[in-house]
Amino acid sequence: MKAVTTKMIVSLIGILLAAPFFIVAVIIGARAVALSQGAQDDLLLVALALGGAVASIANGMGQRAAREKHAASQHGGVTDSTRTRGASMIHLGY
Numbered sequence: 001m002k003a004v005t006t007k008m009i010v011s012l013i014g015i016l017l018a019a020p021f022f023i024v025a026v027i028i029g030a031r032a033v034a035l036s037q038g039a040q041d042d043l044l045l046v047a048l049a050l051g052g053a054v055a056s057i058a059n060g061m062g063q064r065a066a067r068e069k070h071a072a073s074q075h076g077g078v079t080d081s082t083r084t085r086g087a088s089m090i091h092l093g094y
Contacts, residue, residue, distance in 0.1 A: 055090075 033042070
């Protein structure tokens with residue numbers, strides 16, 4: 001069984017604090033969409049949201065893979081000159 005660490009507790013508290021704001025934002029957004037007259041771009045907005053989610057997931061996977069490769073190369077005695085480049089992704093500045 002995995003031990004509960006301080007990092008996990010802090011993450012859970014952050015999620016619990018952010019969840020009500022997220023729920024209110026979803027409700028207000030749904031109401032705004034219901035009241036809008038020209039809701040022709042809904043499909044485009046959904047596609048953009050899904051594309052952003054996929055890009056974020058790919059970014060996280062690339063960072064994890066690069067971190068694992070870096071850790072493996074540290075133990076394998078690979079020098080800096082022979083190390084390959086990691087995954088590349090546009091970062092939003094945070």
